[in-house]
Every structure is written in structure tokens, then in C-alpha cells.
Amino acid sequence: xxxxxxxxxxxxxxxxxTGCPQWGxxxxxxxxxxxxxxxxxxHAPYIEEGRCSTCHGGDxxxxxxxxxHVLPPENWAExxxxxxxPSPDGFIRDFAPDQLDALDPEFxxxxxxxxxxxxxxxxxTCHPDHAETMPLSVMATNAGHYWPSLFLAGLQDExxxxxxxxxxxxxxxxxxxxxxxxxxxVIRPPTAAxxxxxxxxxxxxxxxxxxxxxxxxxxxxxxxxxxxxxxxxNSGGLYRSAGCTSCHMVYDEGGTYQGADxxxxxxxxxxxKEHILTNAIPTEQCATCHFQGGRIGLMYRxxxxxxxxxADTPPNAVAIQRTLYGHAPxxxxxxxxxxxxxxxxxxxxxxxPDGDGVLDGMVCADCHVGSDVHGDxxxxxxxxxQVSIRCEDCHGTVREPAxxxxxxxxxxxxxxNPLKQLSWDEASGRVxxxxxxxxxxxxxxxxxxxxxxxxxxxxxxxxxxxxGEDWSHTDSLTCDTCHTPQxxxxxxxxxxxxxxxxxxxxxxxxxxxxxxxxxxKTFALDSLLLGTAPDGRIQTVHxxxxxxxxxxxxxxxxxxxxxxxxxxxxxxxxxxxGEFREAHGFEANIGFMPFFQHxxxxxxxxxxxxxxxxxxxxxxFRVRGxxxxxxxxxxxxxPDGQQVDGLQFLDAKGNPLTSWVHRDTGPVDPEARxxxxxxxxxxxx
Amino acid sequence: xxxxxxxxxxxxxxxxxxxxxxxEPASSPSVQLGTGQGDRFDVYTDGQEVGLQPAPQGGFxxxxxxxxTGLQTELSNTADxxxxxxxxxxxxxxxFSEGLQLVCESDSExxxxxxxxxGLDKDKYVTNDDLLALDGTEVELQVTVVDVEGNxxxxxxxxxxxxxx
Numbered sequence: 001x002x003x004x005x006x007x008x009x010x011x012x013x014x015x016x017x018t019g020c021p022q023w024g025x026x027x028x029x030x031x032x033x034x035x036x037x038x039x040x041x042x043h044a045p046y047i048e049e050g051r052c053s054t055c056h057g058g059d060x061x062x063x064x065x066x067x068x069h070v071l072p073p074e075n076w077a078e079x080x081x082x083x084x085x086p087s088p089d090g091f092i093r094d095f096a097p098d099q100l101d102a103l104d105p106e107f108x109x110x111x112x113x114x115x116x117x118x119x120x121x122x123x124x125t126c127h128p129d130h131a132e133t134m135p136l137s138v139m140a141t142n143a144g145h146y147w148p149s150l151f152l153a154g155l156q157d158e159x160x161x162x163x164x165x166x167x168x169x170x171x172x173x174x175x176x177x178x179x180x181x182x183x184x185x186v187i188r189p190p191t192a193a194x195x196x197x198x199x200x201x202x203x204x205x206x207x208x209x210x211x212x213x214x215x216x217x218x219x220x221x222x223x224x225x226x227x228x229x230x231x232x233x234n235s236g237g238l239y240r241s242a243g244c245t246s247c248h249m250v251y252d253e254g255g256t257y258q259g260a261d262x263x264x265x266x267x268x269x270x271x272x273k274e275h276i277l278t279n280a281i282p283t284e285q286c287a288t289c290h291f292q293g294g295r296i297g298l299m300y301r302x303x304x305x306x307x308x309x310x311a312d313t314p315p316n317a318v319a320i321q322r323t324l325y326g327h328a329p330x331x332x333x334x335x336x337x338x339x340x341x342x343x344x345x346x347x348x349x350x351x352x353p354d355g356d357g358v359l360d361g362m363v364c365a366d367c368h369v370g371s372d373v374h375g376d377x378x379x380x381x382x383x384x385x386q387v388s389i390r391c392e393d394c395h396g397t398v399r400e401p402a403x404x405x406x407x408x409x410x411x412x413x414x415x416x417n418p419l420k421q422l423s424w425d426e427a428s429g430r431v432x433x434x435x436x437x438x439x440x441x442x443x444x445x446x447x448x449x450x451x452x453x454x455x456x457x458x459x460x461x462x463x464x465x466x467x468g469e470d471w472s473h474t475d476s477l478t479c480d481t482c483h484t485p486q487x488x489x490x491x492x493x494x495x496x497x498x499x500x501x502x503x504x505x506x507x508x509x510x511x512x513x514x515x516x517x518x519x520x521k522t523f524a525l526d527s528l529l530l531g532t533a534p535d536g537r538i539q540t541v542h543x544x545x546x547x548x549x550x551x552x553x554x555x556x557x558x559x560x561x562x563x564x565x566x567x568x569x570x571x572x573x574x575x576x577x578g579e580f581r582e583a584h585g586f587e588a589n590i591g592f593m594p595f596f597q598h599x600x601x602x603x604x605x606x607x608x609x610x611x612x613x614x615x616x617x618x619x620x621f622r623v624r625g626x627x628x629x630x631x632x633x634x635x636x637x638x639p640d641g642q643q644v645d646g647l648q649f650l651d652a653k654g655n656p657l658t659s660w661v662h663r664d665t666g667p668v669d670p671e672a673r674x675x676x677x678x679x680x681x682x683x684x685x
Numbered sequence: 686x687x688x689x690x691x692x693x694x695x696x697x698x699x700x701x702x703x704x705x706x707x708x709e710p711a712s713s714p715s716v717q718l719g720t721g722q723g724d725r726f727d728v729y730t731d732g733q734e735v736g737l738q739p740a741p742q743g744g745f746x747x748x749x750x751x752x753x754t755g756l757q758t759e760l761s762n763t764a765d766x767x768x769x770x771x772x773x774x775x776x777x778x779x780x781f782s783e784g785l786q787l788v789c790e791s792d793s794e795x796x797x798x799x800x801x802x803x804g805l806d807k808d809k810y811v812t813n814d815d816l817l818a819l820d821g822t823e824v825e826l827q828v829t830v831v832d833v834e835g836n837x838x839x840x841x842x843x844x845x846x847x848x849x850x
Binding site for chain 1: 720721722723724725727738739740741742743744745746748758760768780781782783784785786788789790791796797799800801802803804807808811812813814817848849
């Protein structure tokens with residue numbers, strides 16, 4: 001205690017002298033401090049130290065726990081149900097969104113003042129703008145996870161969100177911009193009654209079965225990673241809070257409290273590392289969600305995912321030997337081959353600037369600030385529409401350095417999102433970034449200055465400097481196309497809905513019939529694909545949830561359905577080949593999307609990744625593969641014996657073979673594609 | 686009434702003062718497996734039914750909470766744990782974890798290692814049918830925890846896998 005006297009002792013002294021207790025009265029701390037002192041001041045100096053009730057509610061004038069606390073509501077046990085693990089009375093830190101919705105908001109606030117349901121009473125009283133926009137953001141709604149799959153499956157025609165994990169209380173009125181929506185529907189798995197109705201049909205309606213399977217899959221697999229609800233909070237790396245405190249209250253990997261409150265159990269997650277709200281949010285906090293999907297939370301740190309089979313793991317890989325993100329070790333790897341002296345998948349250069357394996361550089365929150373994370377008041381359908389930061393916002397272009405506007409502030413140009421972490425020296429034009437975690441100010445390299453000063457490699461000048469016609473590769477390619485040399489993505493995604501097995505649904509928190517599980521066919525680390533990004537430039541492309549769906553029936557839903565493969569085809573070896581998505585005129589709509597992998601390296605790809613190194617037919621075939629003509633390396637087996645190339649989105653003549661999820665994306669423009677293919681590099685480059 | 690209460694308190698005082706000290710190294714450390722969220726720890730009973738839990742991005746495992754007594758549980762220290770899985774006496778997987786937080790829950794309760802998942806042989810249990818064949822099967826989980834000072838505790842628990850409707 002800074003005053004050299006603990007608050008309880010001081011208050012006791014005051015009480016003895018004056019003859020009356022002072023807890024919770026103006027100028028005095030809340031009664032909570034009689035037990036919780038010397039807990040960290042969560043939001044000093046903005047909230048007076050010891051004023052717990054400002055955020056948590058409760059009765060600040062009382063010191064008895066049962067009087068001071070907001071007690072668990074009588075229906076807590078009923079709401080918790082029996083699907084979640086046994087817990088202490090009143091435990092809600094693994095509640096699904098529907099369960100949180102059903103609770104008394106005062107109790108939700110007491111446990112987690114950052115919850116989106118109570119923001120108007122808590123964070124929003126000082127941060128009204130954030131409280132208005134955050135619930136509409138894609139991190140709160142999770143809207144971007146549902147419609148792409150449904151669109152590719154032909155179950156919706158529009159490229160915009162319909163489903164979400166969380167429905168904001170205050171919906172926006174303006175949704176005129178492409179991708180903006182004014183309402184969303186919370187996705188839940190089909191009910192038992194809906195299952196009965198579907199499976200009682202003879203024959204079962206195919207389209208109905210397809211929708212049933214997809215909605216089941218999406219609702220049971222995608223609902224723990226959004227700010228509207230808690231995660232499972234049951235495994236290393238998965239511990240976090242919900243709402244604003246999802247990000248601003250930092251949890252460590254084990255979810256244990258390491259602060260000074262004598263009442264909080266040290267050994268029992270989930271608790272924040274300290275009771276402090278912060279903007280210094282480590283990458284690990286973001287990775288509690290972003291370890292999956294595009295896996296940027298892993299790859300940014302130089303961690304790659306292993307596989308479900310031993311054969312997926314390189315023989316000399318270096319594993320993280322801890323249970324992480326729900327997987328028993330070994331599952332995640334930091335080095336693919338310990339017998340050589342380089343790392344095949346190093347951390348992003350922003351995270352590890354000097355390449356020594358120590359992540360002492362930038363964190364996610366050094367780039368993604370403001371509306372990137374808090375939203376901008378529009379309910380967007382995908383993060384591609386919400387996130388505005390571009391490499392050029394900090395690094396400038398090859399022609400001009402980054403510079404502040406007339407008000408002295410740098411902005412993310414796409415959305416006028418202020419980048420207050422940037423500063424500059426006007427005289428020299430040098431740009432600096434102040435890091436969140438350590439407060440260090442580092443210079444941001446400006447390619448225009450490097451080129452103008454005749455610094456950098458010959459390859460940099462050849463590829464980036466404007467040529468005689470004032471054209472630069474950077475006019476046609478996003479920076480990450482060349483500067484993200486390793487890409488980790490799944491190819492082929494087998495999703496199975498098995499009605500014989502029950503599963504907890506993390507939207508309702510209840511156990512319902514039907515277990516969905518996904519498993520990839522394989523994955524790639526270095527297979528480059530190029531397509532068109534929304535800004536019209538070329539960017540690296542990932543396969544996008546190349547789902548093959550299968551459904552197995554159960555006798556619980558009708559005689560003769562037990563073990564029946566209702567969707568997909570049982571193979572002689574006992575495996576099931578799921579149905580490809582057939583939609584938009586394509587027989588196997590496997591899906592692709594431009595994607596920034598967050599594995600930036602200073603050293604860019606060499607030219608021969610995208611251009612022919614020689615004039616041989618083999619080299620032409622290889623480079624055509626980069627532009628989507630297929631590689632023949634990763635073949636997906638269809639239910640009827642057909643094979644689909646998992647990296648092919650163009651036929652031999654350049655016609656599309658699959659639809660693309662995101663607006664204004666697709667294969668590289670035919671003319672640019674041909675121009676790139678026509679280049680045969682000379683041996684010296 | 687008050688006198689009786691005082692007598693009870695006086696009798697209990699030496700015990701309270703001595704404490705159980707389950708969070709400090711002892712000559713005979715013990716390890717138990719169980720389940721629970723927050724500070725609740727329900728020790729598995731022999732043959733207790735335990736569901737297989739799907740992991741994010743695929744895969745399955747048995748979630749376990751490890752409780753220890755007689756091991757070093759300072760927050761700044763870590764422990765290593767080995768979990769061996771046996772089905773019908775045959776080994777079905779060994780999972781070694783290092784650098785785990787082994788934290789004192791309380792002197793009476795001992796230390797805890799939270800959030801562990803015991804896997805199954807991932808080359809053998811691939812499909813739902815492979816896993817359904819395990820429904821009702823007794824699985825022996827052997828766990829060994831070594832604290833930062835090299836003290837070793839071990840325990841064995843038989844649970845019954847539940848996988849199905």
C-alpha cells in the first residue's frame with residue numbers, strides 16, 4: 001500500500017476515531033476493500049482507487065460478502081444446466097451467450113463489467129463511442145464466420161451477413177454500403193423438433209438436409225470466439241473474459257491471477273493476470289481467438305499447427321510441450337526441422353525485428369487500433385470491410401513516405417482511422433512508431449527513402465522502384481504478396497455431422513443431438529496462390545473452408561437411419577467422402593479468398609515464385625499453378641470418385657471453377673496473368 | 686453456548702495454526718485427477734464416466750484437472766507432467782507437458798494444474814466409429830508430476846469413456 005497503511009487499517013482507525021464507518025462514502029473506498037485490499041486499481045487514475053462498485057456494482061457501503069456482493073440469481077443453476085463442467089455456485093465464466101442473456105444483468109455486471117450487455121452502465125459511461133460501436137463490430141457479432149460458408153454452399157445468394165453469434169441491442173439504421181447489414185439473427189443448431197421433422201421425411205429432402213447440416217456445423221463450431229460470450233475457458237491459451245475485457249483485461253496462458261488481492265484464488269483460472277485494464281494487449285491475448293481460422297495469432301509468432309496424424313508432423317520438428325488451445329501436446333510447433341540452423345516459419349518481422357526468436361517487437365494492437373477493433377458504427381459482414389490498416393499507412397509508398405495530415409495525425413487511409421501510435425520528424429521526414437508493450441519508439445522504414453538513397457538490394461530496386469513508365473510492382477501487388485513467404489493453410493476440410501452423438505452447443509450452453517467435427521485432408525506451408533484483393537491489386541490467396549459435408553443418421557430419428565450415411569458416400573475402406581458444395585453453377589465450389597497471413601519478412605520472395613525461371617513446359621505448368629490453374633499436388637476425393645484439385649480455381653482455358661466469397665475478389669485479371677506468365681527470368685536475377 | 690464455541694475454537698486453533706501445508710514439498714507427494722471449473726475440483730472416482738471433448742479445429746481428448754499435494758507450488762515455478770493412457774492394459778498414448786503452472790489452491794487443498802487434455806492415439810482413433818467403439822470403455826490414466834525441485838508425485842485413475850448419444 002503506497003500510503004504505508006492498508007486501507008482497512010486506515011478506515012478502521014477513522015471509524016474508531018469518528019465512531020462511524022466510512023465505507024463507500026465520498027472520499028472513502030468501497031467496503032469491498034475491507035477484503036480485497038490491496039487489489040490492483042483497475043483503471044487508475046480515471047476511476048478512483050478502491051471504487052470497485054463504479055464498475056462492478058454491488059453495495060459499496062457493506063463489508064459482509066453476502067451484503068456487498070451481487071449474489072448469484074436463484075435461477076443460476078437452472079441456467080447453467082448440466083452440459084458444462086461442474087463449477088462453484090455462481091460461476092458464469094464459461095457461459096454461452098444465451099445463458100448470459102438469461103442472467104440478471106446486475107449479476108453479469110458484477111462478475112464482468114466489460115460484458116456487452118451492461119456497457120451502458122460501465123465502460124460506456126466514459127467511452128460512449130466505443131460502447132456504441134463495439135457491439136456492432138465483427139469481433140462482437142462474429143458475423144463474418146457464417147455467411148461465407150452458406151454462400152459457397154448455395155444456401156444464400158447475397159455476399160452479406162445474415163447470422164451472428166450475438167445480436168447487438170442497438171442496431172444501426174444505415175446499411176446502405178455494400179457489406180453493411182442492419183440486422184442479424186443469432187445462429188443456433190436446429191432443434192430436436194426440426195431434426196425429427198427432417199428425418200421423418202422419406203426420402204429426406206436433400207436441400208433441407210444440407211441446410212440442417214450447415215447450420216448445425218456453423219453454430220456448434222464457431223460460437224466461442226466472439227466478444228458476446230465467454231470462451232470455454234478450460235484450457236491453456238483459451239482463457240479470457242468477454243466484451244471489452246476480452247481484450248483489455250489481460251490473461252496469461254494458464255489463466256491464473258498473479259496480483260495482490262488476497263481473496264482471489266491463485267491456482268484457479270479463469271482470472272486475469274492482474275486486475276488492470278490496459279491498452280498494452282499482448283499478441284497472446286488476441287490469439288485466444290485468432291489461433292484458429294486463418295491462424296494469424298500463431299503464424300505471427302512463428303508457431304505452426306501440426307496435424308491430426310503423426311504423419312503430418314515433420315520428424316525433427318520442435319513442439320510446444322504443453323496443452324494449448326485444447327490440444328494435447330505435441331500439436332503446435334516452433335521449428336519444422338531442428339537439424340538445420342534456420343527456422344522454416346519464423347515469426348513476423350514486426351514481432352521479432354532482429355530475428356533472434358525473441359518476440360520483443362510489435363503486437364497486434366500496435367497496428368490494429370480504433371475502428372479496426374472497436375468497429376465504426378456500421379455492422380459489417382466481414383473483417384475485410386471493418387479493418388482498414390494497410391502497410392502503406394505506416395511505410396508509405398515507393399514514391400512517397402507516410403506523413404501526417406494537416407492536423408498532425410497519421411490516418412489509416414481507407415477509413416480515416418487515426419493512427420496515434422505514429423509520429424514523425426518533420427525536418428527529416430522520418431516516421432516513428434511507439435510500441436504498446438514497452439513504450440519504445442522505433443523508426444518505421446520508408447521504402448521511398450531507401451530507394452531514393454540508393455540503399456536496399458538490387459532485387460528491391462528491380463521490383464519496387466518505378467520503371468520508365470512509372471510502374472512499380474507495388475502498383476499491382478499488395479506488399480504482403482512478396483513479403484509473406486510462408487503461408488499455412490488447410491486444403492480440404494471434411495466436416496461430418498453425426499446424429500448418433502451429442503455435443504455441447506456453445507450458443508445455448510446445452511447438449512443437443514448431433515456432433516460436428518472437422519478434419520483437414522492436408523495443409524500447405526509454401527504453396528503460393530495469387531488472386532485479386534478487394535482493392536484490385538494482386539494478393540496471396542488461401543483456400544477458403546474447402547468443406548466436404550457428410551451426415552450420419554441415428555435410430556433416434558427414425559427406423560433404418562442408424563449408421564446410415566445420409567450425405568456423402570461411404571467408401572470401401574470405411575471412410576466417408578463428403579459432398580462438395582455445388583452452387584453458383586459450379587460442381588465443386590471449393591472456395592478461395594485473398595488473405596494476409598501476417599508472416600511478414602524483410603526479405604521478400606524471389607521473382608521466380610511468380611514468374612518462370614526458364615522456358616520449359618514444367619516451369620510453365622508450375623507458374624500457371626500459382627495463378628490457379630492447379631498443381632496436381634493436393635487432390636480432394638469426391639463422393640462419386642471424382643477428384644478435385646484443392647489449389648485450382650481456373651480451368652486450362654482460364655475459366656473460373658469456383659465462386660469467391662468476398663466482393664471484388666477473384667482470379668488475377670487475365671491480361672495481368674498472361675503478362676506475368678510471359679516473363680521468363682534470366683538466370684542472373 | 687458461547688463457552689462451548691470458545692472451547693471448540695480453542696481445540697481447533699492448533700490445527701488451524703499448523704495448517705495442512707499441502708502446497709509444500711513433502712516426502713510422499715500425491716497426484717489426483719478430476720474435473721471442474723473455477724476453484725471447484727471434483728476428483729474422478731473409479732470408473733466415473735467422462736466425455737470425450739472435441740478440440741477447436743478438430744481432434745479429441747479427455748479434459749483433466751490435476752490436483753497435487755506435497756509438491757512445490759510457487760507461482761513463479763513450474764512443473765512437468767506425463768500422462769500415459771492405457772486401454773485394456775495396452776498403451777494408447779503418452780503425453781508429456783513441460784513448464785506447466787502448478788499453483789497452490791490453498792494449504793488445505795494443495796496445488797492444481799488446470800486445463801490439461803489427455804489425447805488418444807491420433808493414428809488409431811481417427812473416425813467417429815473409432816471413437817464410438819470406445820464408448821463404455823475403461824481407460825486408465827497414469828499421471829506423473831515433477832516439480833521444479835525434482836519432487837515427483839504420481840497417481841492413477843480409471844475412468845469410463847462416454848461417447849455417443
